[in-house]
Amino acid sequence: MHTQVSLSAIGRLLDGTHEDPASLLGPHPISYRGESATAVRTLLPEAQAAWIVDTVSGTKRPMRRIHPQGFFEAICDGPVDTYLSPDSTGDSKSVTMNAHQTSSRYRIEMINQHGETSNMQDPYATPSILTDFDRYLIGEGKHHKLYERLGAQIRTVDGKKGVNFAVWAPNARTVQVVGDFNGWDGRAHAARGSDSGIWEIFIPTAKVGDKYKFRLLNEHGQWVDKTDPMGFAAELPPLTASIITDLTKHTWNDSDWMTKREQWNPMHEPMNVYEVHLGSWQTGPGRTHGWLDYRDLAKRLVEYCKRMRFTHIELMPINEHPFTGSWGYQAVGYFAPTSRHGSPEDFMYFVDHMHQHGIGVIVDWVPAHFPKDQHGLARFDGSALYEHADVRQGEHPDWGTLIFNYGRNEVRNFLVANALFWLDKYHIDGLRVDAVASMLYLDYSREDGEWVPNQYGGRENLEAMEFLREFNVAVHEKFPGVVTAAEESTAFPGVSRPVYDGGLGFTYKWNMGWMNDSLRYMKNEPIHRSHHQNELTFSLIYAFTENFMLPLSHDEVVHGKGSLLSQMPGDMWQKFANLRLLYSYMWTHPGKKLLFQGGELGMWNEWNHDDGVDWMLLDFDTHRGIQQLVADLNRVVIENPALYQLDFSHDGFEWVDNQNAADSIIVYLRKGFEGEPPLLVCCNFTPVVRTGYRVGVPNSGHWKEIFNSDNEAYGGTNVLNAPGLDTIGVGHHMRPDSIEVTMSPLAVSVFRFEG
Structure with a gap:
């Protein structure tokens, strides 16, 4: 029988421009001699020959090569349902609870150009991993476990593991998956589209460790390779591919910590936070560029934090980021810990090890903006998908980055699911949200005429406010004991007040006013301080309007500001005395505490991510004295409930x-x-x-x-x-x-x- 597929359709399939590859490939119903029959088609560019193998009887039916570039077809007896995997008709009501497992009715056997034989499940006969309920939740922006559906999900079909790939790209003309498993030729693995804008395909030959990307023909007719927005791991920059990863391999041993955390009340417990940039805290003969492995860092940080009596560490962003100089604040891999320090399993070990020794782990999270790198989220399918289309709302004038479109359900869903992902899969204890002020105000860093008012004519970003509330509600409901902290530098009301009380729902707000006033006061020579007493006392006027955390963070020791010690006035003795004075005043002031790495040593040089902490300073008594002072201040706080139980109350x-x-x-x-x-x-x-x-x-x-x-x-x-x-x-x-x-x-x- 001659094929019923037109030559032009095959041509578009082979050059990757076919609008719906699934309409050609896989099993399709046809009429043959007046009877219902099934045409099974596959694209195997590397195959010399191929067969359909019945998984029940084991009989083989040869496939005809319809096109020399590897387009094969077999005409099989019986209706199409006979050749489809269970539930592959799209009726998701009967999908089993474990959508990652299914069985097939047939498989494809092939001999490649080297004479090697292999078997595989037909990607186009495998049911979608997504149910109708999944699609509904995604459309509503409420699928909080999106990371278990999209991206590269390990899946068992017919008893064999493969990988299910799914990506949201509603305006793409077609989407292919390219990677190590297909020689980076996506013609045989063009994904199936859907009304929800999600493209999906199961690839039985893909395996853990393979590198991959999504290749999109965007709405402008351009081919572009994109990193998986849901990718769990990524290549070491400057390489940019995603890596198929199994997040279930690590055996967690922090059950005691996790149980206690559920009962932990962040309002009334001590919190001495050590802010760390993993790439520069300590360096040595590590993976590359002197970066230490997550496992090595875990052991060193545990020993140091226990000695210094820090209760938590806060990591500057550990998401994969292409530019090291962004310190992680321009993330591309929102679901991937940076490969600079090892694998996802290594980072799980890091968190686990900290927990087993009683130290919490907070990470910086950046939902405010993302970079324009071509392989990332920017213009993902050729359209303004994740970012706002209007440049007045979609581009950040300070950082040259793009701003998320918080009014779009799928974008909010992506961000909320991402936050929950770190708490779920990595047991993270808190999220510090970066640049909240830039999210809350439509006119942030913009002049008149450069911004668009909200529907009421105001400057508040109502969609961003709603997103932050949704994020905080989801975090606190699903993960009791986890904290969220807002880096918010204005007087926006109710940042750390409950959502049910009209607030944004954060656990804490960074007290940037206290930080600025205190440093400005301390920079005065003591003889002039009598004229600036109000800079010390002003913070107590508003100290209990929010749940404040007092930060002396990395932002205070970069961009020409100098180190904290160098900002102190006076001779050598006075500089050290003033720094001890500043820390002691901070640790006894109401609010939780945060200090950036190196501050506990009294560094002379401001922080540089390439240079790191000057540990050699500990050869000098004066610097060891500062370190001992910080350790003792942490101890004094922990041992005296008066310094933490009522931090947020008059x-x-x-x-x-x-x-x-x-x-x-x-x-x-x-x-x-x-x-x-x-x-x-x-x-x-x-x-x-x-x-x-x-x-x-x-x-x-x-x-x-x-x-x-x-x-x-x-x-x-x-x-x-x-x-x-x-x-x-x-x-x-x-x-x-x-x-x-x-x-x-x-x-x-x-x-x-x-x-």
């Missing part, structure tokens, strides 16, 4: 003396739950020792000095109040009793009421 803080601008002194109380002893914090922002300084206290008895930043162990002058002070029976500062404190120079003294 009940946890009380001014004692905030009016003595002439002497640049402030004094305050920190308090915990009822029954916890209060702490008295005395701060002297001048190098003048003030003896007999009377301070009012709420309780009569002994006040033990539990910390003093002027201790000689830290490099100070050792002007102390040890072991402590007894009240003198004289009221002061509107309190019933008082103590007489020796105010150490450029230092903070902390006293605990002992009864």
